[in-house]
Amino acid sequence: MRILHTSDWHIGRTFHGHSTLDALRIVLDRLVDEVRARAVDLVIVAGDVFDSATPAAACYTLLSDTLRALADTGARVVVTSGNHDSAARLGFQAGLLRDGIHVLTDPASVADPVTIDDADGPVHVYGIPFLEPALLRHDWPGVRTQQDALGHAMELVRADLAVRGGRSIAVAHCFAAGVEPTPHLERDIQQGGLDIVPLAAFEGVDYAALGHIHGRQQLAPHIRYSGAPLHYSFGEGDKPRGAWIVDMDADGGTSSEWLALPVPRRLVTLRGALDDLLHGDAHAGAEDAWVSVEYTDDLPQRDPLRRLQERFPFCAKVVHSPTVVPVAESRTYADRVRAARTDAELVDAFLVHVRAGEGLSAAEAEVLAEVQGDRIRVEALA
Known part of the structure; x- marks a missing residue:
């Protein structure tokens, strides 16, 4: 079975005040083309489909268009909710979706897999939405942390799998032990011990498709993050954008290939004196990129953003970062x-x-x- 693993679309997110919908549509259209060309059997979207709990109408349009296009390729599609999504809003139309599209947002159904058959038998896909411990304590006694919640969910998955048999995939949105997050990017998550989920939680399944971290990472041969399809911060400008293509054999063994996706507008960080940034030939290649500038003049300069945007129309961020920082005056x-x-x-x-x-x-x-x-x-x- 051939699987495409993606996550963290964040439909509706802005980039320094600019809409990302058009850029994301370009990337998702290419993703659909790759699914068709590569004869993908299953597409997994591991959470944070939307960027907020109250997405605008245009965000629903992009999601609906993309899911419909993916289903038209013949692939099955499994989508889960993340910490940015409203599980209720994302899942309200799940029962109305066409065959082949599955939106899984209910913690009570984590042990009810989507089962897909191929020539080698069934593959059970367990969709685990983002689990908020405070909302689960009455239904899952003893759950106090993310580790507790996901651990309990995976116990339910393993119990069901022991009865069903066959190959298996777990889809989860969490902060797993061993990841390298992008600073100031993955919001609403703590790196303290309470919210880190150990890799041992994913024992018993053949592949764990994770979401939440915006850069691709492989934590074990069968545990991966795909990262986000767009750059949503200058801090991740050097991280590749794409998805994992995973091939699963008859015994549940997996092999993977990284599928690079287009970057509609690259991100560049420039540093130097403001006059050199405004006129230097060395920076000509950045004139069509998203630009973050750190200008090193000793003193703050007049209206630097407007002046920089005359040369770099997509300059989105300017920081005064002098080379020499004067010693602070002791007197007030x-x-x-x-x-x-x-x-x-x-x-x-x-x-x-x-x-x-x-x-x-x-x-x-x-x-x-x-x-x-x-x-x-x-x-x-x-």
């Missing part, structure tokens, strides 16, 4: 103002405060002296 601004004895000292105290330690330059002191001289002359004439 109020102390410096009180200590000032002349107008020049008062202006210098203000500039030190607003320019991170940089006071009057020689040229500025000269201009100030000239202005003060003119003022004195005017006052004398008055």
